[in-house]
Amino acid sequence: MELFKLTIHELHEKLVSKEISAKELAQSVFSRIDDVEERVKSYITVTRDVALAKADEIDKKIAGGERIGPLAGIPTAIKDVMNTEGIRTTCGSKILDNYIPVYTSTAVKNLLEEGIVMTGKTNMDEFAMGSSTENSGFFVTHNPWDLERVPGGSSGGSASVVAADEAIFSLGSDTGGSIRQPAALCGIVGMKPTYGLVSRFGLIAFASSLDQIGPFTKDVTDCAIVLNHLIGHDINDSTSVKIDKPDYTKALVNDLNGIKIGVPKELMAEGIDSKIKAVIENSLKLLEANGAVVAETSLPNIEHSLSAYYIIAPAEASSNLARFDGVRYGYRVPDAVDLIDMYMRTRAEGFGDEVKRRIMLGTYALSAGYYDAYYGQAQKVRTLIIDDFNRAFTDYDVLVSPTTPTTAFKIGEKVDDPLKMYLSDICTIPVNLAGLPGISVPCGTVDGLPVGLQVIGKTLGEEMMLRVAYSFEQSFGWSEKPKL
Amino acid sequence: MEFESVIGLEIHVELDTESKMFCGCSTRFGEAPNTQTCPVCLGMPGSLPVPNKKAVEYVIRTGLAIFCDISLFSQFHRKNYFYPDMPKNYQISQYDIPLCIDGHVDLEMEDYATTIGVTRIHLEEDTGKLLHIGGAGRIAGADYSQVDFNRAGVPLMEIVSEPDIRTPEEAKAYAQKIRAILVSLGVSDCNMDQGSMRVDANISLRPVGREELGVKAELKNLNSFRSLQRGLAYEIERQTKALQNGEAIVQETRHWDETKNTTSTLRTKEYAHDYRYFPDPDLVPMEFDPEWIEGLRAELPELPDERKERYMSDFGLPAHDANLLVETKATGDFFEAAVALYGGDAKIMSNWILGDLTYYLNSENVEIDAGEVKPAHLVEMVELIDDGTISGKIAKELFSEMFKTGKMPKAIVEEKGMTQISGQDEIAKIVDDVIAQNPDAVQEFHDGKERAFGFLVGQAMRLTKGRGNPQLINRLLKERL
Amino acid sequence: MAISEKDVKHVAWLARLALSDAEVEKFAKQLDVILEHAGKIAELDTKDVQPTAHAIPLKNVLREDKVGRCLAPEVALANAPHQEDQAFVVPRIV
Incomplete structure (x- = not known):
């Protein structure tokens, strides 16, 4: 049996019933990696030995009659933006090529304690800046549906790894759409929780006020299972929220009776590919058929989201990335004549163009004389966008939209036009600015390439959001897989 | 032309907390390099700060003690600049909404009284320490530098005065008063030798009677109250000469050299920074309950000014004595312990403390609470004078012996046969x-x-x-x- | 023009990025396009709007003053490109 094709919940039953062992499962996934990785290029680092040792450990537990949690023994890939103690963590950047963390991020630690078997660290746009994974400092990841195309980004490796069955699920991070957009382009489920729900401690920061860790899974049920173990208050993260942990799997009810769904017209306007619009409109009909009340709504200020985002995120990034200076870790030019020379050339050689662009953009937006016009104004626009969402949520339980304006584009198509690349995130960015939860579920294909439906929840409204996503998934009955 | 000097001080004080400002590393001084660090204070990728509540409390207590308004809403900003002693290449500090604003300190000088305004008190993190290797061990001429991050992230409070100070003597008195207050509050040991209190001075001159400020120099490396006073005196002389010769003063940072007795240019304003302050997105705002602040106010210990009043009213001390006794908390504590043991006139205790004891402590450079002579020594000695066992003259000799050996006066008198001959x-x-x-x-x-x-x-x-x-x-x- | 080549040189200096002249020219053009787009928000009337730093309104997240575990110095220095005497080493500063 091709175990690598199964979901978490299917595999858990087989592990508990001792039908399969964790080791067999891990070996199945690694054989799949051996088969397809050369073509897909999802992983920066594969941790086979660590994974097999962990699988053995889980098998001993099962053999000893110990109860195991739903994630125990599940092969899991981690975006290379999260610190993993003793395991190289590059953030997709040459500047961290040789960096071995001395601690593990809280989110990964939470899952390791649940018994996941970590298969490796996935490729990404350098410092999570990008929408195609072409900005990786190492290599380009390919979309399993069409190897000529991008998997999306920045968590492209974490999306392709699940779409290509090179892991059962994975973790990514989402600052402006970096989970939802690649999930949509790779035909899988990707979810960004409410800001503060998952600890950011150990997540290498891109834009601190927007970054959030979330899962890539094969279905919504798996998403709820992972979320159960990913979240939780962390005293090491000042922006972590304190809530009673719900059981998200209880929210998975296939019924939308009386649920009010708003469709922001600005996210169905020009700029969205007409074929994608048609797929989304079909999806809306399915939602209605399942009992939901669907209506058009408006978020008038979200047209300014991209502008606000491309000021706030680079501004925060320009400061967050100042620490990569060749002093305490990472790359340092070997022949610096003095400190300034060391700083200037280490960073020039260590960072790629997109990272440099955003550092400069952010530095400019914060610099004397420009702060009010750029950063200060962007923070006010952020307020306007949040107000828009709040108004919409007085009438609707969730909002839905396409996740992306187009399907996966060709590798190289947008690399020379940063602004065009940035536009791939127009549907996802407003959600980060407002700190809301968002999920992308597969809702069809256009020309053989997957399309994602984005469901946006209220602040900490993950349960309603998952219920809508789950109900849609059940009625849509998606079962297509890329042919590799 | 007659010039008036306009001086403002920026005093940095390391707060006496157990752990650092944004992580749990110890703040102990003098440990081996890089033994008190963690991912947070090393600025490792992905680490996040969580502020120390006690440090926030200490700053607010300081603000209350010097009559500041406490901001009910406050937040941390990032101050961005590259320097190798700063792990993140930004310092978490405060910008437009510091914890405390608009306070003041009253000074009593030899023959007049004055008030120095305090613009603001804010909270930030200290930097690591650089050790320059090669050359003369100074930054200029060194081959390379070593970085120790033990100090990085220690809570640092900055007290910024208004430019209300007019003389080097006032500057010294102001800094000493701030130290006495902070030590009384227990928020810092203010040890200038160990760098837990650091004073920078801004100084400019202007013609007497003119409102407009002149071009200022910032003076650094003022490592003692004596340096502060002498450095400023030198700078006044330098700037006066320059102005009288019609030269322009350059806005710059100058380094005080204690051994050469001069100041020299460290950097000019051409290197002006653009710190790009913005609210730290890793931290959330602070909002204080006015009742909580009133609670802190009610718990304030007795402060030097109140102590001075008490010494004058309860012990009948002249203002001069009372002022000197409250200059450090330890001196006041010594005095009070001695008075409590002694049945007689408090002025006699004051005389010995401000006279012989201070003389010996200063000449040996010993702090009063670290010296061999304790209140019990002093009281026993004065009682020997009172009952005629020794003369005042013998007492002087006895004091010196006591200071050196720490032996009790009676034992010394017996050992050395110092009793008075009254037969x-x-x-x-x-x-x-x-x-x-x-x-x-x-x-x-x-x-x-x-x-x-x-x-x-x-x-x-x-x-x-x-x-x-x-x-x-x-x-x-x-x-x- | 929202940003000139001179501005690019200045921000590259502030951000400690060495750029070639060709890069300055290229980045100036690209940043100009982005800033042109992003700068449009300056026209919005936001007189009575409060800025948002965080979407989630948390406040007063403070920790007790307790000492925790530190890294062993060899661990702290494990990733250092250059070290000596248990300290990080940087090239001459001036």
Whole structure:
């Protein structure tokens, strides 16, 4: 049996019933990696030995009659933006090529304690800046549906790894759409929780006020299972929220009776590919058929989201990335004549163009004389966008939209036009600015390439959001897989 | 033309917390390099800060003690600049909404009183330490530098004064007063040797009577109160000369060299920074309940000004004595302990503390609470004077011995045979000898020369090796002459 | 023009990025396009709007003053490109 094709919940039953062992499962996934990785290029680092040792450990537990949690023994890939103690963590950047963390991020630690078997660290746009994974400092990841195309980004490796069955699920991070957009382009489920729900401690920061860790899974049920173990208050993260942990799997009810769904017209306007619009409109009909009340709504200020985002995120990034200076870790030019020379050339050689662009953009937006016009104004626009969402949520339980304006584009198509690349995130960015939860579920294909439906929840409204996503998934009955 | 100096001080104080500002690393001083670090204070990728509540409390207590308004809403900003002692290449600090604003400190100078405004007090994190290798161990001329991050992230409070200070003496008095207040509050040990209190001074000159400020220099490396005073005095002289010669003052940072007694340019304004302050997105705002702040106010300990008033009213001390006794908390504590043990006049204790004790402490560069002489020593010694066992003169000698050895006065007196000779017969015999041996002086006395009497008393004291009761010698000498 | 080549040189200096002249020219053009787009928000009337730093309104997240575990110095220095005497080493500063 091709175990690598199964979901978490299917595999858990087989592990508990001792039908399969964790080791067999891990070996199945690694054989799949051996088969397809050369073509897909999802992983920066594969941790086979660590994974097999962990699988053995889980098998001993099962053999000893110990109860195991739903994630125990599940092969899991981690975006290379999260610190993993003793395991190289590059953030997709040459500047961290040789960096071995001395601690593990809280989110990964939470899952390791649940018994996941970590298969490796996935490729990404350098410092999570990008929408195609072409900005990786190492290599380009390919979309399993069409190897000529991008998997999306920045968590492209974490999306392709699940779409290509090179892991059962994975973790990514989402600052402006970096989970939802690649999930949509790779035909899988990707979810960004409410800001503060998952600890950011150990997540290498891109834009601190927007970054959030979330899962890539094969279905919504798996998403709820992972979320159960990913979240939780962390005293090491000042922006972590304190809530009673719900059981998200209880929210998975296939019924939308009386649920009010708003469709922001600005996210169905020009700029969205007409074929994608048609797929989304079909999806809306399915939602209605399942009992939901669907209506058009408006978020008038979200047209300014991209502008606000491309000021706030680079501004925060320009400061967050100042620490990569060749002093305490990472790359340092070997022949610096003095400190300034060391700083200037280490960073020039260590960072790629997109990272440099955003550092400069952010530095400019914060610099004397420009702060009010750029950063200060962007923070006010952020307020306007949040107000828009709040108004919409007085009438609707969730909002839905396409996740992306187009399907996966060709590798190289947008690399020379940063602004065009940035536009791939127009549907996802407003959600980060407002700190809301968002999920992308597969809702069809256009020309053989997957399309994602984005469901946006209220602040900490993950349960309603998952219920809508789950109900849609059940009625849509998606079962297509890329042919590799 | 007459010039007036305009001085403002920026005082940085390391707060006396157990752990660092944004992580749990210890703040202990003097440990081996890089033994007190963690991912947070090393600025490792992905680490996040969580502020220390006690440090916030300490700053607010300081603000309350110097009559500041406490901001009910406050937040941390990032101050961005590259420097190798700063792990993140930004410092978490405060910008437009510091914890405390608009306070003041009253100063009593020798012959006038003045008030120095405090613009703001804010909270930030300290940097690591650089050790320059090669050259003379100074940054200029070094081959390379070593970085120790033990100090990085220690809570640092910055107290910024208004430019209300007019003389180096006022600057010193202001800094000393701030230190006394902080030590009384228990928020810092303010040890200038260990760098837990650092003072930078901004100084400019302007023609007397003019409102507009002149071009300022920022003075660094003022590592003691003495340096502060002398550095400013030098700078006033330098700027006065320059202005009188028609030269322009350059806005710059200058380094005080204690050994050469001069200041020199460290960097000019051309290197002006653009710190790109913005609210730290890793941290959330602070909002304080006014009741909580009032609670902190109610718990404030007695402060130097209140203590001084009490010394004047309860112990009848003159203002001069009271001022000096409250200059450091330890001196006041010593005084009060001594007065509590001693039944007599508090002024006598004050005299010994401000006199001999201060003299010895200063000459040996010892802090009062670290010295061998404790309140019990001083009180026992004064009681020996009071009951006539020793003379005041002997006491001076005894004090020196006590200071050196830490032995109790009675033990020293016994060991060295320092008791006063008060036996009438014994003194009478000595007086007779003096009269017999100094006929010239006796004659001079009879001729009306008062000075001769003093000489004869001195001779008698000499024969008793200083132990003779002076009153008795006086009386018997007069009788027999 | 929202940003000139001179501005690019200045921000590259502030951000400690060495750029070639060709890069300055290229980045100036690209940043100009982005800033042109992003700068449009300056026209919005936001007189009475409060800025948002965080979407989630948390406040007063403070920790007790307790000492925790530190890294062993060899661990702290494990990734250092250059070290000596248990300290990080940087090239001469001036």
